Amino acid sequence: MSTVSFDSALNHLLEQRQAEFDLPVPRLVERALARDEGVLTKAGAFAATTGAYTGRSPKDKFIVAEPSTRETIDWGTVNQSVDRDVFSALYRKVLHYLGQQDSLFVFHGYAGKDKDYRLPLKVVNEYAWHNFFARQLFVRPEADEHPAEEDGFTIVSAPGFKADPQVDGTRSETFVHISFEEKIILIGGTEYAGEMKKSIFSVMNYLLPAREVLPMHCSANTGKEGDVALFFGLSGTGKTTLSADPNRFLIGDDEHGWSENGIFNIEGGCYAKCIQLSEEKEPDIYNAIRFGAVLENVVIDDKTRLPDYDDTYYTENTRAAYPLEHIDNTLPQGKAGHPDTIIFLTADAFGVLPPISKLTKEQAMYHFLSGYTSKLAGTERGITEPEATFSSCFGAPFLPRHASVYAEMLGEKIDAHNSSVFLVNTGWAGGDYNVSDRIDLAHTRAMVQAALEGELNRVETVVDPVFGLHVPTRCPGVPDHVLQQRETWNDLEEYEQKAKELANKFHSNFERFTNVPAHIRHAGPN
Incomplete structure (x- = not known):
């Protein structure tokens, strides 16, 4: 044919x-x-179910x-x-x-x-x-x-x-x-x-x-002065939460291209997870789910027509699709200049990666290729406790070309536009997930804000002995000891053991990138 x-x-x-x-x-x-094919909710959103297949x-x-x-x-x-x-x-x-x-x-x-x-x-x-x-x-x-x-x-x-x-x-x-x-x-x-x-x-x-356009699985926003930030991160790392800043304009929440003109959104809407959604925690998303929005596999009360975002009867992968104009703080044209700041988000369940660290270009390419996070309980069927996962370029299922193609393009663009790159850990501190709590969201927000405002480019850093990352010694709104993971642990011997365990997982994962130059391979953990 x-x-x-x-x-x-x-x-x-x-x-x-x-x-x-x-x-x-x-x-x-x-x-x-x-x-x-479905019903309307009280707010006017269209709600449908998808039968046996509730995900890709x-x-x-x-x-x-x-x-x-x-x-x-x-x-x-x-x-x-x-x-x-x-x-x-x-x-x-x-x-x-x-x-x-x-x-x-x-x-x-x-x-x-x-x-x-x-x-x-x-x-x-x-x-x-x-x-x-x-x-x-x-x-x-x-x-x-x-x-x-x-x-x-x-x-x-x-x-x-x-x-x-x-x-x-x-x-x-x-x-x-x-x-x-x-x-x-x-x-x-x-x-x-x-x-x-x-x-x-x-x-x-x-x-x-x-x-010569780099496609990216990331969210993007811009400040009132026109500075642009990208947020890469897998499910559960806080990408949507941290990129939805009331003081910045959202360009898009999931898919973007980086061309010689700058950043542009690939989509015209958002496709947000709804599990445990509340107006208090995510007011932008909650209020966007009105007439003109589509709900997938969300349980709807027959009498009140109210959605129950906590009910997982159909799936934990409940979704809402809505146009960007349903969000107040967006950039209507969906495009902006070149990114000043790039943030890789990871939720480290080992509790050993620094809460924030500045990356060299080589480290940025290494961690972009690695795409590490801990897959959290509830993000996929059968996951009952966090486990390490690696997804190249933070979007491996959607990469037809070899991951190194995208990493090389990222490195070239970082060089050309002098973008600062940070690795932000939104996972655990003071121990692994069994014995400690997740890093305080207020502290994470303060670190991200300092990175976006360029403050972390002017402070002294120390090199993490295991991961080789450049960790700031100070950050406005964050106690100094919080920035150094080893100082939050009571048992330093256990910290060293967990850090080496995670470092070995990075090395094992990276063995598949046989065609990556040595200076990129050596930018990972020691």
Whole structure:
């Protein structure tokens, strides 16, 4: 099936089925309610459940093996390959299935706020609420804009179509196939809307480096004077909490590009976790969940229509999707200058990493490649106590290219723009998670603020003997002894043991980066 026949077959289907194009939010909500796809909450948010799949299905994600990408994809357990013939046959089956549905929904938009680097998108959905989700998460065109379909990617999502692994060559009934030559993402067998968001992020992670743009899994904000900060961190590290600063403007909370123009948001919305959400702890997110927002797998009271954010009946991975304009303190244009400060967040359950440390460029590349944190209880099924985890570039599941490509780009940009990089530990102090408490959030906020204001660039540092990190001796609003982890422990011998244990985990993880230069490998723990 050629590119022309892929496109023409889909366009013929959309004409034949009289698909509904680019419906406004009220109309999409009406259609979703009429089709019994969900309910409205008391605040007006649309709430849906996703059945058996309440999160991504990484083992069912495949990239089509094609000549143009054979040498540039980092093939392996993350980037699994699927034969082109398997993809083509499955595509035809999905189109036939969609042709039997009573209605289809199409959204045209973009990935990327910077017009120099944005990717046109066409999203074709079986469900109205999925199209609603796509409209709020991706970048919506301005009134006079018409995304050029031939230059962009198309998502075809058919949750009701279940693959037969024996016949269709899939791993299970669920499939997420990405074809870079055909510019198609084919999704089936799962109702989890997040597959669309993350598939486009994977696409951008492949396309942007070829244009000398670094794609990043991070949040970003800017100060009133125009200074820009990036926050990298895996789930549970405090990325959303620390980047949502009332004194700064949010550029975006999850996906960004760093081009010669500066930072730009890849998305037009936010996709926030809702577990244990409260107005007191996260007022911005709580108040953003109103009409125009989508809730996934949140328990809704039948009588009051109030969400119960503490109830994990469906999953702990409850989510809210809403447009950025639902947050008051945002930067509407979604782009800003080059970052002055870059912060890597980690929640160290060993309790041995310093609360904050300044990194050299080589250390920044090392810790970017490592992407360390402790996976916390509740973040994934089966995790009952914290355990060390490493995710390259703080987003390994979404990196089609080798991680070193992104790390090298980061190093070049740090050099070019003289960005300061800090490693901030939001985990434990005075002992490991069994015997101590997490670092005081007020202290962490004070450290981050001092880093953003440049104060930590002017204070004396000491080198941590195990991790080689440059630890400030002073920070406004933080007692001096808090900055030095070993001074918070009662048992120094146990501290040394735990520090060496974590250092060995760093070394073991980094053994897979055989093509990384020695000066980067040696920037890790001693």
